[in-house]
Amino acid sequence: GRPVEVPPDERFGHRFEERGPEGRRTLHITPPDSALTYDVFPIVYDTVHIRVGRPEGNETAVPVEVLVKGAFPDACMELHDVRQQRAAHLIEVEITMRKPRGAVCAAVLRPYRFYFMLEGRYEPGAYTLKINGRAHPFSVRPVATETS
Numbered sequence: 001g002r003p004v005e006v007p008p009d010e011r012f013g014h015r016f017e018e019r020g021p022e023g024r025r026t027l028h029i030t031p032p033d034s035a036l037t038y039d040v041f042p043i044v045y046d047t048v049h050i051r052v053g054r055p056e057g058n059e060t061a062v063p064v065e066v067l068v069k070g071a072f073p074d075a076c077m078e079l080h081d082v083r084q085q086r087a088a089h090l091i092e093v094e095i096t097m098r099k100p101r102g103a104v105c106a107a108v109l110r111p112y113r114f115y116f117m118l119e120g121r122y123e124p125g126a127y128t129l130k131i132n133g134r135a136h137p138f139s140v141r142p143v144a145t146e147t148s
Contacts, residue, residue, distance in 0.1 A: 012051040012065055015115055024069060024111040027079045038098040040080055042132040043114075045070030045095075050129060050138040052122070061121035062140055068114045068131065072097065076105035079112075084119050091118055092130045 008014045019025050032038055045068045053063040072078075080098040084091060095114070099105065118129070124142040128135050 009049045009067055010051060012053045012063075014051075016113065020113050022111070024113040027112045027114045029079050029081065032080070032098060033100075037101045038080070039101050040096045040098045041077075043068070043070060043079070043095040043097045044073060045131070048129070048131060048136045050136060052138070052140050055143055059121070060142065061123045064118040064122050064138075064140070066093075066116055066118060066129065066131075068095065068116075070112060072110040072112060073107065074099070074105035075108050075110070076100060076103045077110070079114060082116050086118075086120060089125060089127045090130065091127065093118075094132060 008016070009020075016026050047069040049067040049069075051065045051067065053065065055062050076099040077097045078099070080096040081094075082096075083094045086092075122140045124140045126137065126139045128137050130136070
């Protein structure tokens with residue numbers, strides 16, 4: 001049999017720098033303009049890809065990366081902040097977007113993709129990632145060790 005080709009969005013460490021094949025722009029958090037006042041909202045998203053990394057050396061705990069896809073509701077909205085809290089197997093993430101207060105913005109959907117690492121390392125087991133209150137279960141599988 002042929003090796004199974006993992007789609008890029010499922011692959012740990014893979015990133016589209018500018019845009020993905022479906023035209024979503026890759027976003028980065030940039031500092032707000034200190035001369036403006038912003039309104040901040042929870043981000044609007046439709047898809048989450050949780051990408052589990054590989055262990056290094058004799059480690060069993062692995063890094064975990066998240067790809068969030070969605071669309072901003074207007075021409076002014078931009079990525080604002082990501083905050084994470086972890087209690088054992090529950091990781092709560094708050095992702096926010098901002099727009100200048102009082103700005104008049106064209107109502108146009110702007111598809112995006114946003115990549116970020118979960119803080120810390122993850123031992124094999126079942127986890128729940130909550131993004132803005134929505135639960136996304138995932139698991140870290142133990143790595144098969146070679147016996148000599």
